[in-house]
Amino acid sequence: MNPGQQDWQAHGWDDHEQAFLETGRRMSFRAKLQWLEDAHALARRLAKQRRWMDADGAIHEPTGSVAEDPPQ
Secondary structure, eight states: OOTTSOOOOOOSHHHHHHHHHHHHHHSOHHHHHHHHHHHHHHHHHHHHTSOEEOTTSOEEOOOSOOSOOOOO
């Protein structure tokens, strides 16, 4: 860290929210779409790794591969 820079550390959720909004304002529309697609892919991968419960209340462990989905 450079001595002339301000403290970079966030001090709570309000600071985090403000930094997130400022970052979003600086991103191009294309970059925002790419971020959204990457977040969606991550959510799909994580969903495959969690346990789930069927209508009868039986809990199932993940059985599928955690590799990324094939390209469409």
